[in-house]
Amino acid sequence: MPKRYRDIAGDGGSNIAAQVSAQTERLKARMAGVRHAIAVMSGKGGVGKSAVTTNLAAYFAREGWRVGVIDADINGPSIAKMLGVRGHSLNLDADGVFPALGPLDIRVISMDLFLKEDHTPVVWDGPQAETFVWRGTMEMHTLREFLTDVHWGELDILLLDLPPGTDRLATLNDLLPGLHGSVVVTIPSAVSQLIVSKSITMARDLLRTPVIGLVENMTAYVCPTCGTTHPLFAPTPQAETLAGVPLLGRVPFDPRMALAGDKGVPFILEDATSPTAQALAQVGEGVLNFVNSGSPVS
């Protein structure tokens, strides 16, 4: 009977399994100081995940929590800009890189902090033909390095801003089995809700990660002059759940929020009394209740 793969202990000297295991142990050791890790995700792009992430970070920091943010959107990083740390120098020692410090000392790591210029895309050295073979793995390993090789220190909460789609959550779930849950962002359109419901199914039913709740973003337009609200999208049923996931809040669009993001200041810190900031605070409160209770809302 010829030998099969599992009949042979080891791999002849490379010890790849041990190298991967060592990576996992280093990640686990680094995450030991992180009380809660929460992903902000959506199946759909352009719904405001990064804006929700930065404002959630500011909400928790304002509550006195020690907050870290990982921009897991490797190819379209925006967190560094929105938290005002673009161009900050990173310090590296033998054990890791020190995160940039944003408002209220929010600790930030983003691919943007490694790129040379505004227009520099993420390009990897390597064979430029058939990059689909290895590009995804490279991005996965970058996320692993963001988790493992950053001096996060003691954190009360680590927020991960995921790119659109469901694949990065699956990657994150592999890397970080201790992920406490995810916040799902959508907008009030049938198309968005159709796509986002797939993300919820992936997160909750296939990956078995708790879905903390849903954020319905850009629900209305708040006039910056008179404060009245107007619908941005055609009216949809005002459901309190989507695919069984409870609603954490409806966040109206305020153009000043976009301006605040451009300035690198979370809107929740700039105009705390505005309807948009208050809705974001309500979302933050929902997440806070979840992490304090230690059990999923859904």
Next chain:
Amino acid sequence: MKFVCIECDEPMKFAKNDGLDDDGSLSVNFICPSCEWGVTLLTNPQETQMVRSLGVKIGGSAVPPKPMEMLQTHLAGQRSAQEVAVREPASGSACPFSALVQDTIQETEAPATLLWSAEATERLQRVPEFIRPMARKGIETYAREQGVAEITPNVMEAAREHMGM
């Protein structure tokens, strides 16, 4: 990935990594510890990159990877070293693959002259022809690492043990 010698039904052992070619293809040698037959694993550039992107090293690694090693080694268009300041300057390349390449280049550019004793030469002749060049190179590499000027049967034996064969 594992290799089995069909003749001996023995798992083959990693022998040496010949490094990268210009196009990113890789050559890695494995030897059967019983009959000393060897095979060379040749990867295409995409396969090499796939392994590289996992942050692991074929042939194992004696030192742990440096922080952000993969990102800093393989991201094109990075900020300068001043902007990503290194508090404790690392010596040499951070990348295990490029380290291998450098080792290979150094070996190629500045080969040290080694003497083979008559007994060692005779013993080397008994190694199957197919594997002989690789065996010679492995033994010579070991001898250089040990600072040995002349290769004798004892050095060959030590090299064999060192390579786990």
